Amino acid sequence: MRFYGVREKWRWLSLPFALGNVLGPLLLGHLFDTIGRKQMITLTYAARGSIVAVTGWLFHAGLLTAQTQTLAWTTYFFVASGGRQFSLPDGERIFP
Secondary structure (H helix, E strand, O other), X not given: OOEOOEOOXXXXXOHHHHHHHHHHHHHHHHHHHHOOHHHHHHHHHHHHHHHHXXXXXXXXXXXXXXXXXXXXXXXXXXXXXXXXXXHHHHXXXXXX
């Protein structure tokens, strides 16, 4: 399957997604303790929604390349993994 004219390099394009998934909790984790869980969970959910909306608009307008879409989704995974990782303990306490 060809996507953005990229056929053989698709495996390498998934590497930034994995890096974003790993680095999100590592780099955002301390903010959940310093700023506060509720504020950071709200912020990460709002950021994720904004990233998806802007990326969707750019995709619809045909303004994304393989690299820019990869960057957008890497940013999404970075923010989403941090928010998901640190919101789970709160959800477990509320809904045992």
